[in-house]
Amino acid sequence: MTLTTDRPAAPPATGRPTEEPLLRIRGLGVSYGTGARVLDGIDLDARAGEILGVIGETGSGKTTLARAVVGLAPVTTGRITVDGTDRTALRGRALREARRAGAVQYMFQDPLRSLDPDLAVRHLIGEPLAVAGIPADVRAERVLTALDLTGLDRALLDRTPGRLSGGQRQRVALARAIVTRPRLLLADEPVSALDASNRNHVLRLLDRLRHELGLAVVVISHDLDSLAGVADRIAVLYRGRLVEQGPAEAVLTRPLHPYSALLAASAPGLDRTRRAGLALLRTPSPAAPADAACVFAHRCPFADADCRELPQPQPRGADRTAACHHAPAWREHLSR
Numbered sequence: 079m080t081l082t083t084d085r086p087a088a089p090p091a092t093g094r095p096t097e098e099p100l101l102r103i104r105g106l107g108v109s110y111g112t113g114a115r116v117l118d119g120i121d122l123d124a125r126a127g128e129i130l131g132v133i134g135e136t137g138s139g140k141t142t143l144a145r146a147v148v149g150l151a152p153v154t155t156g157r158i159t160v161d162g163t164d165r166t167a168l169r170g171r172a173l174r175e176a177r178r179a180g181a182v183q184y185m186f187q188d189p190l191r192s193l194d195p196d197l198a199v200r201h202l203i204g205e206p207l208a209v210a211g212i213p214a215d216v217r218a219e220r221v222l223t224a225l226d227l228t229g230l231d232r233a234l235l236d237r238t239p240g241r242l243s244g245g246q247r248q249r250v251a252l253a254r255a256i257v258t259r260p261r262l263l264l265a266d267e268p269v270s271a272l273d274a275s276n277r278n279h280v281l282r283l284l285d286r287l288r289h290e291l292g293l294a295v296v297v298i299s300h301d302l303d304s305l306a307g308v309a310d311r312i313a314v315l316y317r318g319r320l321v322e323q324g325p326a327e328a329v330l331t332r333p334l335h336p337y338s339a340l341l342a343a344s345a346p347g348l349d350r351t352r353r354a355g356l357a358l359l360r361t362p363s364p365a366a367p368a369d370a371a372c373v374f375a376h377r378c379p380f381a382d383a384d385c386r387e388l389p390q391p392q393p394r395g396a397d398r399t400a401a402c403h404h405a406p407a408w409r410e411h412l413s414r
């Protein structure tokens with residue numbers, strides 16, 4: 079298979095110049111004790127009122143990315159700026175105060191595990207406010223507002239998590255996350271444990287809340303299908319590197335990285351035109367060099383000697399980057 083190399087000379091660019099992103103990540107690297115890099119060279123933005131979907135399989139680093147933003151994963155290189163504040167530079171008291179203020183909130187993957195089983199809903203939702211030192215009367219009022227915003231019945235206020243349905247528990251986790259009036263919400267696999275009906279309900283809720291509260295929402299998911307209806311933009315991670323990002327519709331229907339194409343073609347209900355290319359996308363190239371630097375080379379149908387060099391995210395049109403030496407030329411092979 080012969081492919082042309084098409085490498086733009088311009089430096090990587092993310093974000094629309096007219097809108098300052100609420101979340102700005104530049105050159106993010108995360109390593110754990112063994113020195114193994116879990117994330118490397120990540121540049122990513124999210125704007126107020128926007129839902130950014132972050133997709134990747136197990137080991138892609140997507141949860142680590144979210145945890146790094148809230149300070150739960152060790153940042154070894156790069157910067158994470160939220161609303162103009164460099165979170166990676168915060169230390170000691172400044173860090174504790176920023177956490178208490180709750181401008182950045184994280185919704186854990188499994189509400190049954192993350193919510194204290196002995197606390198009633200009113201205390202679960204009010205807890206972040208108590209930690210922030212908000213007086214009890216104001217707290218009670220804001221708990222009710224959060225309850226209403228997430229469509230939870232006030233009759234549930236005195237129930238513990240074990241007496242709630244899965245959908246109700248996830249909405250309690252959401253109410254708890256928004257009660258501090260955050261600017262940025264990171265939702266880690268928010269619908270993976272829910273049935274179809276509750277899944278749609280929670281996704282619609284996130285969609286409404288980002289508008290009503292002007293929130294930037296980052297939804298972490300392994301499931302492209304669930305991001306399709308709700309994300310404005312999608313970022314695709316593979317083995318700790320950002321391989322593609324751009325407007326959701328463009329990434330889903332005209333992917334520029336072979337891994338994004340594989341995800342889109344494999345997702346039930348998503349691929350409308352390229353199912354025929356699935357077999358090709360699942361066939362690794364025999365020409366892939368053993369010493370390829372591209373993280374996807376061992377699975378890539380289009381890998382060749384050029385892929386010895388690590389591909390960096392390059393701008394590919396407005397608000398879009400892809401890290402592949404042969405984008406978009408490889409796409410021609412799908413239509414053959």
Ligand code: SF4
Pocket residue numbers: 335336337372373374375378379380381382384385389401402403404405408
């Ligand atoms: S750079 Fe990576 S994704 Fe692109 S053709 Fe080479 S191996 Fe495949």
